Structure formats: structure tokens, C-alpha cells
Amino acid sequence: MSVREEVLSLLCENARYSTTDLARQIDADEGEIEAIIETLEDEGVIRGYQAVVDWRQVDDEPVRALVECNVTLDRETGYDDIADRLAKFPEVESLRLVSGEYDFSLGVRADSMSDVSRFVSEKVAPVPEITQTVTHYLMTTYKERGVEFDDGHDDDRLSVSP
Amino acid sequence: MNPSERTQRVPPSGIRRFFELAEEMDDVISLGVGEPDFTAPWSAREAAIDSLERGRTSYTANRGMAELREAIATNVDEQYSLDYDPDEEIIVTAGASEAIDVAFRALLDPGDRVAVAQPAYISYVPGVIFAGGEPLRVPTREEDAFKLTPEVLDAHDAGEADMLVLCYPNNPTGAIMTREELAPIAAFAREHDLTVLSDEIYAELTYGRDHTSIATLPGMRERTIVFNGFSKAYAMTGLRLGYALAPPETIRAMNRIHQYSLLSAPTTAQYAALDALEHADNAVAEMCTQYDRRRRFVLSRFEEMGIDCFEAEGAFYVFPESPWPDAEAFAEALLDETGVAVVPGDVFGAGGEGHLRVSYATGLEDLREAMARIEAFVE
Numbered sequence: 082m083s084v085r086e087e088v089l090s091l092l093c094e095n096a097r098y099s100t101t102d103l104a105r106q107i108d109a110d111e112g113e114i115e116a117i118i119e120t121l122e123d124e125g126v127i128r129g130y131q132a133v134v135d136w137r138q139v140d141d142e143p144v145r146a147l148v149e150c151n152v153t154l155d156r157e158t159g160y161d162d163i164a165d166r167l168a169k170f171p172e173v174e175s176l177r178l179v180s181g182e183y184d185f186s187l188g189v190r191a192d193s194m195s196d197v198s199r200f201v202s203e204k205v206a207p208v209p210e211i212t213q214t215v216t217h218y219l220m221t222t223y224k225e226r227g228v229e230f231d232d233g234h235d236d237d238r239l240s241v242s243p
Numbered sequence: 244m245n246p247s248e249r250t251q252r253v254p255p256s257g258i259r260r261f262f263e264l265a266e267e268m269d270d271v272i273s274l275g276v277g278e279p280d281f282t283a284p285w286s287a288r289e290a291a292i293d294s295l296e297r298g299r300t301s302y303t304a305n306r307g308m309a310e311l312r313e314a315i316a317t318n319v320d321e322q323y324s325l326d327y328d329p330d331e332e333i334i335v336t337a338g339a340s341e342a343i344d345v346a347f348r349a350l351l352d353p354g355d356r357v358a359v360a361q362p363a364y365i366s367y368v369p370g371v372i373f374a375g376g377e378p379l380r381v382p383t384r385e386e387d388a389f390k391l392t393p394e395v396l397d398a399h400d401a402g403e404a405d406m407l408v409l410c411y412p413n414n415p416t417g418a419i420m421t422r423e424e425l426a427p428i429a430a431f432a433r434e435h436d437l438t439v440l441s442d443e444i445y446a447e448l449t450y451g452r453d454h455t456s457i458a459t460l461p462g463m464r465e466r467t468i469v470f471n472g473f474s475k476a477y478a479m480t481g482l483r484l485g486y487a488l489a490p491p492e493t494i495r496a497m498n499r500i501h502q503y504s505l506l507s508a509p510t511t512a513q514y515a516a517l518d519a520l521e522h523a524d525n526a527v528a529e530m531c532t533q534y535d536r537r538r539r540f541v542l543s544r545f546e547e548m549g550i551d552c553f554e555a556e557g558a559f560y561v562f563p564e565s566p567w568p569d570a571e572a573f574a575e576a577l578l579d580e581t582g583v584a585v586v587p588g589d590v591f592g593a594g595g596e597g598h599l600r601v602s603y604a605t606g607l608e609d610l611r612e613a614m615a616r617i618e619a620f621v622e
Contacts, residue, residue: 082532090532091536095607102540102607102611104543105539105540105543105544106536106537106539106540106607107536107539108539108543236280238273238276238278238280239262239276239278240261240262240265240266240271240273240275240276240584241258241261241262241265241273241275241276241584241586242258242262242275242276242277242278243256243258243277243364243365243366243414
């Protein structure tokens with residue numbers, strides 16, 4: 082694995098690693114690590130740094146939903162055009178074109194179920210190319226971006242062992 | 244009832260004392276742990292569950308399931324160029340520890356001498372004594388990076404022994420030995436007609452170099468027993484599954500004891516192991532990557548603290564010099580005042596004095612905090 086790949090792998094594991102700790106783990110120079118991160122950011126390889134949050138532990142837990150969208154294309158409008166339009170809404174957390182029975186998968190986030198419903202019925206469904214939406218409210222998240230919530234794996238090893 | 248003289252000759256483990264001290268305290272960050280902090284690959288655990296659901300709860304063949312022995316033979320051939328017949332030259336045991344114990348009992352007659360390269364895993368010397376043998380401690384030296392040399396063997400009259408015990412990659416030092424470094428040891432063993440017991444349980448955990456088994460050196464296969472298992476690389480310590488590779492007559496002798504004492508290794512664990520060999524390559528590689536990063540982190544932190552620590556290249560330990568001449572006193576004070584548990588090196592036998600075993604089989608957040616506490620304590 083190259084140093085560049087190592088940096089990416091470690092940042093995916095924990096974006097809060099300091100450059101000092103990254104350098105220690107990769108056995109590289111701290112300045113080199115800083116330069117690599119800067120390049121990765123400039124090139125748009127690293128698009129941002131976010132926390133993985135278990136929202137159940139937060140009082141004002143937002144409502145999240147997955148919205149399946151079917152679309153009909155014409156000569157003037159392609160998937161990218163529809164995606165451009167949908168991605169602009171702040172309620173849309175993620176947007177993916179997928180294969181299978183529907184075309185787009187939208188991750189939507191809002192303050193309440195009625196806000197989600199209103200957003201889907203008033204903003205998403207009226208887009209002319211969208212022919213059908215199916216909304217799935219997220220009930221419980223058990224794992225997100227590789228992190229298991231409440232995995233129950235406490236360290237029960239002996240404090241000292243051979 | 245009076246305990247036998249053999250059991251009385253073996254003092255309580257030095258590790259036990261530290262374990263008891265650590266258990267009495269809250270908020271301990273333990274770097275004294277000799278087992279992975281990962282859990283066994285999920286597909287291996289699934290295989291164990293599936294075997295139970297299917298009611299596979301009976302004994303297996305004494306030597307282990309035929310398909311597992313075949314998988315082991317394929318694996319050791321591909322990984323380490325070790326060519327063993329699964330029907331005659333492999334025995335599956337309840338952990339590598341059982342294999343080592345059985346090997347001592349199968350090969351030693353009363354009074355036979357066993358040279359044990361130290362510092363090393365704490366069970367070899369007691370195992371020799373329990374089997375009626377006489378241990379001969381052969382300390383490796385820090386100036387040799389804790390690698391065994393023929394000079395050290397000579398200096399401690401190891402040529403007069405009947406057997407030599409090696410543990411590379413080494414617990415507790417993290418030292419490994421290359422083919423070039425093993426060659427003179429092999430020559431010594433051939434010259435003095437030593438049987439070699441090679442504990443290679445950490446073979447998959449090497450960083451930067453591939454593991455070489457001494458059994459692959461010329462003239463060594465017929466005089467070597469190789470031990471390995473699933474505890475370390477596959478994070479399956481609690482499943483207790485290991486194996487030994489040796490010529491047929493040795494395996495037959497070991498099996499004679501094993502069939503009366505254990506009958507067969509745990510069946511559930513054998514199914515887990517079989518799956519691990521077939522499906523866990525990526526999981527092992529990922530664990531190795533994580534260990535390597537932590538190794539570099541810990542080595543770098545000791546360097547920053549000005550604490551001498553040679554570059555461990557295997558297992559999941561580093562073995563720095565103790566900042567105080569008395570490593571046991573240091574480890575005790577460190578635990579008492581900072582809640583960080585490390586193990587004094589003399590627990591692991593000759594050559595370990597004045598050192599500390601620091602395990603990095605712990606998450607990086609804890610490692611970072613533990614190293615900060617050590618740094619503050621040393622200052």
C-alpha cells in the first residue's frame with residue numbers, strides 16, 4: 082500500500098487522527114503526510130470529514146428516510162440532469178443512481194415525519210421526470226459507514242496474559 | 244494429598260501476580276495482554292454456529308478432522324513451503340499449548356535436557372519440568388536483537404541438550420529470525436543431534452518480511468516439530484485450536500498421549516478453523532495491517548520518550564528497556580500510579596531482565612492514552 086493509500090485508509094478509519102499520529106502509524110515524515118492530505122483535498126479525492134453519529138443518543142434525533150425514485154428520461158434530460166436538481170435540496174443527504182427496480186436512491190433527513198412527507202410530496206414527486214416514489218422511514222440504524230452501533234463487544238480479555 | 248515434586252518445582256507464574264494487581268484496579272489500560280483485541284472472523288464464527296445447529300457435537304478423529312488436516316497441509320505448504328502429509332504428519336490439538344505439552348511428554352525421558360531460547364512464552368520451562376525433563380535456559384541478547392546465535396548456544400552448553408525450543412516470531416520481544424539467521428542454528432542442531440521444537444504461532448504476524456520456518460532448512464524437517472494454531476492470526480484464542488507438524492513417528496507418539504488425555508480437539512472449533520483457513524485471508528491481512536500501524540506508533544512514541552526499544556518485526560509486542568533498572572518495580576509503580584499495565588520482561592525468563600513487554604493488541608485510542616501516561620510517568 083502506498084503512503085497515499087495508507088493515509089486515506091487511516092482517515093476513513095478515523096478522520097480525527099492528527100498528522101502526528103498518522104505519521105507515527107505510517108512511519109513517515111509529518112510534513113510528507115500534511116502535503117499528501119493537502120493534495121488529496123485539492124484533487125477532490127477527500128471531499129469532507131464527517132462524524133459517524135448514533136442519533137438515538139441525541140435528544141432531537143432527526144427523522145431519516147430512504148426514498149426510491151423511478152424516472153423517465155427524454156432526449157433532453159438525462160440522469161445527471163435529474164440528479165443535479167435533486168442534490169440541491171438540503172434535505173437530501175445522499176443521492177445514488179442504482180441498478181434494479183428503481184433508479185435513484187435518496188437519503189433524506191428532516192426534523193419530523195411530516196417534514197419528510199411534505200418534502201417528498203411537494204419537492205421530489207413534482208419533478209416532471211419522476212414517475213413514482215416509495216418512501217421508507219429509517220427505524221433503527223445498527224451499522225453505518227462500517228461502524229457498528231451497540232455492538233456489545235466489550236473488552237473482556239484478562240488484564241494481563243501470557 | 245501432596246502435590247508432586249514436579250508441580251512444586253514450578254513457581255507460580257509472574258504474570259499471575261501482575262494480573263491480580265491489575266484486576267484490583269479500575270480504569271486500567273492494559274498493554275499486558277497476549278491476545279488479539281479483534282474477534283474471530285465472522286464467517287469462522289458462523290461456521291462454528293452452523294456446526295452446532297447441525298448437531299455436530301461428537302468427537303472427531305483423534306488427530307482432528309481429515310478435511311481440517313488437509314486444509315492445514317495446503318495452507319502451510321502455500322504460506323511457508325512446509326510439505327506435510329495430512330494423514331501421517333499433522334495432529335490437531337486444543338491450542339498450540341496442548342501440542343507443545345504433548346510433544347514434551349512424547350519425546351522426553353526423565354532427565355533429558357531441553358535448551359529453551361529465552362526470553363520466551365512462559366510455558367516451555369514448566370512444560371519440560373512437568374514432562375520430567377531438565378530445562379536449560381539459553382538467554383538471547385539485546386545486542387543480537389534477541390535472535391538466537393550459535394555462540395550463545397555454545398556458551399550455554401546447549402549442544403549437550405537433547406532438544407531445543409525456539410519461538411519466532413517471539414513473544415515477548417517481537418524478534419523474528421530470517422532464513423540466513425536460522426541457518427547456523429540449524430547447523431548447530433544437526434551437529435549436536437538436537438530435536439527442535441519450533442513454536443510458530445505468530446508466523447502470520449510479521450511486518451516487512453515473510454516468516455521462515457526452521458523446518459524448511461536442509462536436514463531439519465526430520466528433526467523439527469512445528470507448532471502453530473488459530474489463536475493469534477485468526478483471533479480465536481478462546482476456541483483453543485492448534486496443531487503440530489512433524490514426521491510420522493513423532494505424530495504417532497504425540498497422538499498416543501493426546502488420544503488418552505484430550506481424545507480430540509473441540510469439534511466446534513475445528514469447523515471454525517476449517518472455515519478460517521478457507522475464507523479468512525482478507526481478515527488476517529486486515530488485522531496484520533492494523534497491528535503494523537500500532538507497532539509503528541508505539542515504537543515511534545518510545546523513541547520520542549528516549550526509551551531504547553529495538554525494532555520488533557513480528558508478533559504484537561515490543562520489548563523496550565525499562566526506564567528503571569528494576570523492571571518489576573517499574574511495572575508495579577507504573578500500574579499503581581497511572582493504571583497502565585505492562586509486564587516485566589524477567590517473567591519471560593533469562594535475557595528478559597530490565598525490559599518490559601508492551602502489547603499493542605489494543606485500539607489506537609487506548610494506546611495513545613497509555614503512551615501519554617507512560618511519558619508523563621517517566622518524566
